[in-house]
Amino acid sequence: MTYLIPLIPLLPLAGFVVTGLLGRQMGRESHQIAVWAVAASWAVAMVVAFAALAHGFGIGDGAGITLWNWIPALGFKAEMGFYVDALTGCLLIVVTTIGMLVHIYSIGYMAHDPGKWRFFAYLNLFMFSMLLLVLADNFLLVFAGWELVGLCSYLLIGFWYPRRSAAVAAKKAFLVNRIGDMGFALAIMAIWTQLGTLNMQAVFKLVEGGGLSSTWIAVVALLLFCGAVGKSAQFPLHVWLPDAMEGPTPVSALIHAATMVNAGVYLVARCNPIFGAAPGVMVVVAAIGIFTAVLAASIAFTQTDIKRVLAYSTISQLGYMFAALGVGAWTAAIFHLMSHGFFKGLLFLGSGSVIHAVGDEQDMRKMGGLARKIPITYVTMLIGSVAIAGVPPLAGFFSKDEILGGAFKSGFLWVWAIGFVVAGMTAFYMFRLMGMTFWGPSHVDPEVEQHIHESPTTMTRPLILLAIPAAALGLLIGFPPESGLLHQWLAPVFEATIAAGGRTEAAYSFFGIDGGLAIVTTGLVAIAIIAAWRLFGVDMPAIGLHAEPRPDQVREVSARRGLDFLYRGSAAKWWFDDLNNLLFVVWGGRLAGAVWWFDRVVIDGTVNGVGTVTTQAGLRLRRVQTGHVQNYALGIAIGLIAMALGYFLIAVR
Amino acid sequence: MNLPILSLITFTPLVGALVLAALPSRHEELIRRTALGFALVAWGLSLLLLAAFALGPAGFQFNETVDWIPAFGIQYKLGVDGLSVLMVVLTTTLTWISILASFGPIKDRVKGYMISFLVLEVGMIGVFIALDFFLFYIFWEIVLVPMYLIIGIWGGSNRIYATMKFVLYTLVGSLLMLVAILATAFAFQAGHGGSWTGAFDYTQLQAWSAGGHFANDLQILAFLALFLAFAIKVPMFPFHTWLPDAHTEAPTAGSVILAGVLLKLGAYGLIRFAVPLYPYAAHTFAWPIIVLSIVAIVYGAIVSIVQPDLKRLVAYSSVSHMGFVTLGIFVFSATALQGAVLQMINHGLITGGLFLLVGVVYERTHDRTIAKMGGLAAAMPIWSTVFGFFILASAGLPGLSGFVGEFLVFVGSFGVAPVIALASIIVMVLAATYLLWMFQRVAFGGLSDFLRGLGGHLTDMSGTEMVTLAPLAIGIVVLGLFPSLVLDLLRGPAQSFLAAAGVAVGG
Amino acid sequence: MNWSDIGTIAPVVASVLVAAAILIVDLALPNRRQAVIATALGGLGVVAAVILLQAGHAGSAFGGAYSLDNLTVFLDAIFVAIAVLTILFGVDYIEPRGLPIAEFAAILVFAVTGAMLIAGSTDLVLLFVALELMVLPGYVLAGFARRDPYSTEGAIKYFLLGSFSSAILLFGLAYVWGITGTTRVDGVAAALAKVAAGGSIQPGLAMGLAFMSAGVAFKMAAVPFHYWTPDAYQGSPTPITAYLSVGPKVGAFAIALRLFVGALGPLRADWLPVVIVLAAVTMTLGNLVAISQDNVKRMLAYSSIAHTGYILVGLAAYAGGQHSGLSAILFYGAAYTFMNMGAFAVVAALQRQPGVSSQIATFAGLGRRDPWLGALMAVFLLSLTGIPPLAGFWAKAYVILAAVQAGGWLTALAVLAMVNAAAAAFYYLRVVVYMYMREPAEELRPSSPGLLFRVGLGVTCVLTVVFGLFPAIATAATNAAGVFGG
Amino acid sequence: MSGSLDSYLVLSGLLFAIGTFGFLARRNAISMLMSIELMLNAVNLTVVAFGAFVPALKTHAAVIALLVIAVAAAEATVGLALVMAIYRNRKTPLVDEYDSMSE
């Protein structure tokens, strides 16, 4: 099996190279190679992934292959090698499946774009990078993939480069990511200098064996988490992800919902032996995660751009995952990662279909009543929404429930409490989105309205294909709770850490605390959904639900004393962008300008000043040469006297 | 093989220069091709050298020694170790690329230009292979004159100011270095009963230094003089201000060579001479130099952000990138040193490529102001793609060579003191900031009014231009994936460097 | 006096005879300039041959007043070369201006005879008389374009100040003579060695040294005794400036060697500080003022002052205990002779047609208009700057090496010299800038100098390069310096 | 008084100083020339005085003095010829009007 592993990333890489070099010449068929490459990669990945899951590969006993010694420096070594265990397998499933579906979806979505070949080349490159990240067996290679996915994200966000906002968003995404990457890079250096290896399995062995002092463990964990925060758009580096929606929608689905943004979660989960040994850092992870979850959810409340709502939702869900990691619910985090990957991928692709339908309009205030016009999209998105809202028995319910349960049972009551609230908020804003988009009266531009039509099959089929796991994944791998298939798969990866943590969890008790929590949460979700229906309307004749939206009430609620501040803050994304703009663009620009001034005036001024002083001295001194011979003679006489005095001084010495 | 291959490589361009001198200056095309031919021959010879170079043994290979001025023990002594070989290949490669890249842009006084370039090559190669301190100095100074002419004659509007600044600045450093070289040789002579034999011989000087025979105050003074000369050349903060001017005014190929090779001369001098000969002083000043390097790394990047001119931006980025090199040298770690040398090569490839690309645009627009650009991605897609590639390489993207060098420096310095890496790693963000912002302004957005006004002149890259860039791009990818090609060559030099610097070698 | 004495001073005798022959040929064949030139060059060739025949021989004549040794031969060779080059460069310049070649050549040869006598002088009186023989014709040469107000003005300034300094020098000599009681250099040295051993020197001797130092410093054009240089150099006909910039200067250093090294060597610790200060002030002031010059001749005049400073570093190194300083002086003298004459010769070539000024603007576009002349000028200027592998570089290197070897304050002086050299690059390269990087204001015709002139330029250029690539002349310089022991 | 070397040397020193003053102060080239002659005479006086009081220098002094006188004559010849030449160009013997080459 091991020899198959390199094929998984190399197939998309080959696709990238071929499409990149020849795509322009291939014209309308430029997607072919890219799509087939990913499809092939998917096939191989499935074999590998299920083999890995079936074998129950865990820490240190997975399948590895080393291609070559990448950096054989004196005092440093990093190899080009891959490693597959159960965790990798889970990720492979998500990445390749959604990746393949997004590729197929894009055939239709990008059909008329002149840069289609470029788009597919970039997508293939992304697939390669992401798979490299997932498969890498050492930290440096993970970092390489880490940076490369950042690059692809940059390229794809800025895909429509003539649009200034796209270019700016692309740059912002890359830069913010890089801030986190600095931490990751430092972590790698710390690991190398402390342990002398970057091979992850070897590092974990060493950490477990006590090869690293607790201080260094905490430092490394914290630095790694910095990287994760950047890539997974956690507070305070969450600002890039909403802007990243400037990219084509398939990109948002693939990169900014289902795969790349999960890299942070993956990294922390992958490094569970390190994090597990740093309880303090775990608290930080949980805190940042849950804070991000509530922060992003609060912003999602008021956004009007359909993709931005989904983006903030993504941030919020990622926060959940980090909270799960932080409380030690490792499997729950990965579970949520997978389910979220599918339903959020679905939601994004669906939103792309919506945007496609209404003539590239993303403002939900100019939508409404689309349910009947684009039914497939509507239905699949509804499934996604229900899933994310956490309505049983869809995927989101199980994964979210495990997270909240994990938090509660491991004593992180505050995490649970906030997470509980966020669950309600999630349901609310998702149904706000559904209501504004699909239900109620149409606000679509009459011009456009006539052209609204369902997307082509290349686009709808992926939606359907994604809706299946979004609906069924929970039951499939997450049932029964806390001992489903996924738990069995991932146990080898996490069990050591959990055991080392010294917490033996009580068995899942449906008729006990777990069931209670689930019911409470579900209740809150139901309330939130109904509230959203009241405010934004619902129209589901199949189950006899109908309610008109009430914009007046929305206005009234949002203007209520005490709430108006929250409303404005939410709408303004809590002013993070403005703060960043002030700090980095305005003040940073001024600082750079000041430094340049310093360079020109002080440093270069000194250099030129030396020249000027020299020249001026010359000009002054030349005046001695008056042209009058007696002046010269007097000069000589004075020189003579000086010399005589000099000699006398020496003589009497 | 008893072929004096080093002399052959060194003097092939000189023969070329003489041949060119004999050609009548009106046959411009013939002159161009002859120059390229000789540069290619030198390149081929250097590749031969690389192939014949034995990886195993430490020390210098292909040695050639002829007494030159026996009265002072000055020899014509050449020899290469892994470091030198790499630098020679870099030099010969960039030279032919530069010459080829000059075919179009240089239309005036072609003969003088090509002669200058070939003579420049002689000096540059000579610096890298001279094993006699005095011979080194002579080649060092020979480099100065053709570059002075290249900037001064074929440069931009403010070329005279720039070239004078370049020359005077460099001369101040190098003349003081001469004093230091002579003082060192004299100390050696005085220690050998007044015999000048070997007083300028690198290996003997180094052995003498390793024996701890150079007095501390001599070391301090000589090191400072050498350091000044090399720091100006590198250039290190705060001796860097000649660089933006020189780069901005130089013709494209001049900038390529300036960035690609000339800056390396300083770093090479530090590695080859300044540290191994004066280890005490090197250790004494290591921390101040490390601080200066970090300042250069961060400062160069910050200043790059606000540069209005493409070339000036790349020039300041060089200050930042070369900061890694000096940092890597003075943390005295094998890893960091290897990273530093790798960084030297990377910087040659990447920045050389960036200057070529800026030159491509300048050829068409006769302007380099970033504010006037915009939308080139649509107008010149191939150019933009290649430009983007080099920018990413410059930003240190993994998989490309820039990453490995920088990372090795980081790791090495982190091992010495994490605070160094902590202070300098911020450049990851800053570099991305200035590069991507520049790229955004140049390539993205709609086509600017200025560019639209050029109409049909705004053609994409020509075949020749792609040929000049292809080797660099290939080098960047290959070294990014297989840095061992370089690192293996550096094993010996790094070990002997550290041994000379008095640091135990790990790994 | 006997025949062997005559044999010992054969070059001097031959030189005097050449001067006489030139005048006789001119009288016998009026208006036949070729004959005069042939006589002069042929005669100087004979002199050169005589000098070469003397190479390796040693001896003294006239009771020790004159000594033939390696130093004499070395310096004589330089002086003859200077004479030949001056004639080669002069003809093309003197002719179009209607000045007589014969007088020019004869007076020049007289001056060079004086310089050659200095080289061999080991007697204070002979030294003084020889010095006068060198400088008096020099005054005449400076004013050789006697209808030209600049030339005569430069000449009279040169003359007045020169005579003044001669009187000062002579006054100092008288005191040294009075105290040591002998005019023979070795006698003086022996007497002073006793004084030096005694520890303190008499005020009278100190004053004598002061006056003598001032006099010699004047001849070298060291600051603050340099005032005559710019005016005399600028005023003189350019080939004569070329001569003045090297002949009297090398002559002055020959005096310094014979007098300060040969006679006053025992007191060198006493004159060391003076030389250090002189050297420092001289090179700094020379360079600073040269930077602001717009006339190339005047710029080169100040640059020659700066070079005096560099050579003085060698003397200081000797005084500081490093014998190698002496060979450095000699090498510098030789290298400086050729590169500086070359530079002036290019100026002269440009000024071949009367009316062309030596303003720097004249050089604009020279590299394009006259590529060979431009290239030659560039070589000379780069050599003067001290760029390897040209002669000027080695000259500086040797001087610096000697200074560094001496250590202490001399190291500081060496550093100062190098800083100065860097500053000097500014004005030398400024000419290159004009030649290659600027377009001419007005189109000048390429000056096509005559064959003799081109030969001269070729020789200077080749020597400048050859001294650089194969500084074997250093061996000769070392041998010559060996005269003073060590 | 007349039997002491010091008095002659002081006398020559004063003469030298007077000559120097003349050289520095006078504007006429010929006056300057005359001042130089005074200085040279001062030197000669020194030499002869040494000869008269130091036995070892006795005869040498006369020879040196004679040579100096001859040199002075040669200088005067060239100097006066130069004065003639420049007078023809400038129509003035006042040297401070010869300043066409000032900085």
Place this chain on the structure above:
Amino acid sequence: MPIGDSIPLIGIRWDDVLFVALAATLLVSALLVVTLRDIIRCGLALIASFASLAGIYVLLGNPLVAATQVLVYIGAISVLVLFAIMLTQTKNAPARLVFQTQTLAAAVAAVVIAVVITATVLATTWPSAGQRLWTSTTDVAHLLFHDYVLPFEVVSVLLTAAVIGGVYLARREISKDGENR
């Protein structure tokens, strides 16, 4: 009747009297040379100072030098100077044409030099015999043509060169060497 060594009654030596008289004449005439306005009178004063110096040479027991002084300085150089004065038509001139603006500085410098020399002379112990020695002319001739024959010959060459140069410079000639520097 032989004259005694010293003046009767006062006891001052004749030599001293002569010395003082000659020295005074010398200094005064030298001062006149550098201070008189009329340059012809300067020339005449110059002759006077030369003459008094010749007297001092005699007093110093060196009649040969004294004779040469008279012949060369008074007979040749002074005449040349006077000729030159005539030829340059310098007339009695107002003071501002005689003296430089830097006269005061010149005077200070001259005084300093005088003081330096005087102080030096007085502070130095000379290897003096304490009495005047008489120089015999034959000795001088012998020395001149033995030890000093080379300088002597060189001086003759020097004079030749000076004459050639002097003649060239002073010769009247129409030529076209207008220069532009």
